[in-house]
Amino acid sequence: MRVRIHRGAREIGGSCVELQAAGESILLDLGRPLWATPDEQVPLPPAVGLGEPGPLPRAVIITHGHQDHWGLVPQLPDGVPVWIGKAAADILRAAEFWGTGIDLREQGHLHDQQTVTIGPFTITPYLVDHSAFDAYSLLVEADGRRLFYSGDLRAHGRKPGSWRRLLESPPQDVHAMLLEGTNLRDEHSPGESLTSESAVETDLAATLRNANGLVVVLSSPQNIDRMVTVYRAALRADRDTAIDLYGAEVAVATGRDTIPRPAPDWPRVRVYMPVRQRVRVKESGEFHRTEAVRAHRIFDEDLAASPGSWVLCGAYQWHVPAMIRAGLLDGGVVVWSMWDGYLVEPSGQRFTALLAEHGVPMHHHHTSGHAAPADLQALIAAVQPATLVPIHTDAPHRYAEVLGYTATLHDDGAWWTV
Incomplete structure (x- = not known):
């Protein structure tokens, strides 16, 4: 051979x-x-x-x-x-x-x-x-x-x-x-944290307990382990988890009923759709995607009514400016749960500067x-x-x-x- x-x-x-x-x-x-x-x-x-x-x-x-x-x-x-x-x-x-x-x-x-x-x-x-x-x-x-x-x-x-x-x-x-x-x-050379996923869960749970407002965890919707970590940390902090529509569809695609998803047997999992995803569905005309999660959706008014009860998990980084403008991150926290190298790029530097400008703290909870x-x-x-x-x-x-x-x-x- x-x-x-x-x-x-x-x-x-x-x-x-x-x-x-x-x-x-x-x-x-x-x-x-x-x-x-x-x-x-x-x-x-x-x-x-x-x-x-x-x-x-x-x-x-x-x-x-x-x-x-x-x-x-x-x-x-x-x-x-x-x-x-x-x-x-x-x-x-x-x-x-x-x-x-x-x-x-x-x-x-x-x-x-x-x-x-x-x-x-x-x-x-x-x-x-x-x-x-x-x-x-x-x-x-x-x-x-x-x-x-x-x-x-x-x-x-x-x-x-x-x-x-x-x-x-x-x-x-x-x-x-x-x-x-x-x-x-x-x-x-820059490396990644080699802590365990369980340790990420413990650290994130502490961040969730200490935060008074909404917590937004930015992670790849395809990182199923991280989705599970966020859900488990949220339970430890007595918060409900909302994932984006992309993450909801990926969770269903795993074919595993042990993965958190918007479903009747997962009452503490909901779906919060950022503007980009709503626009994508509208422009494509594929409204069956939103219809599939309609019973599990939450909206800005739900987050505003009880921000300390929620943690968002998914590809929300492009939606953070809108959440800041809406006051949803007043007293809230952003968690960067991806490779830190992305923050060195121009888009990452702009994102970091935006959070600093509006006094939104950012925590890092990630592992390789x-x-x-x-x-x-x-x-x-x-x-x-x-x-x-x-x-x-x-x-x-x-x-x-x-x-x-x-x-x-x-x-x-x-x-x-x-």
Whole structure:
């Protein structure tokens, strides 16, 4: 089995790995790089059948629903099947209306430790803990060789059972392990908090109890773990939770009745729609979306009547100026629950300045979607691969220094043999 990393050997995001055996190939992830602007055209990697002569790949296996792992799929030629977890695919379909998802029209679905065979490749998905719902690591077998691709994963989210199972029953006899190293950045590089999602819940609950007015938690509606965290923290502070329409549709798309959603059996979950979302529904004429949550909606007057009873959770950052003008954030608090790096960008600086100008305090409650170095060490020790290969990292040279394991570095585009 031959392998080449098309992007990710020295870069976080845009992951794509090509595997070849018996004259056929598959791709593991086909991501859009993080540095690409929304209107920037990024070509497909020069994989066999895409940029190089040869048959089309037998399949593209998407590990999870973050765009830096699926973002180039729309550019695939017809005839290349896509596989992904079912809930992950349904979430992306729900997000398509809001401009942050896609209908992958997938041919097959990944399920935890249910093996599938595609051409000469045998693929076993392992459900993992990540900030994207329904994420997988992949064991790929071909030509008598075994490669384990971590995808993106962590140990400190809301799925500790999946992490324990991976350590207690790891894939065996792994010849090469492609291991993400997002949090192995150089010391001078900005990183993310590595506290647990449970700790985020505890800290957020304290913020909610101490705030007198409305609390607005700004987070990605696709971060299901964070949605659960906000709901649980709200209960601890005796507040009700309102999510935006995007988040409500994503929660339903998970297919799990354990996820907070606007429904009769979730009486403390409501829907508050910011202006942008109301306009989007109106302009599209898709009023069935608002009709589906009509019985669960709240409005400005509900927030104004009892601001200390509510916490909003979702993509509300563009609606904050309107809430300030309406006086809804008088005595309130904004919680930034995303990567702090966004605040360094011009839009983030303007947002921070707006809050400061109006005396609205901002708290930071967040944690990384990627594993801490100590957890990566534990995974390596459990799998015991013959060869360790860095991916999804801008610091491949730090694997030996930080993890204590010597890694074999491969350049993007270079073939190597498992």
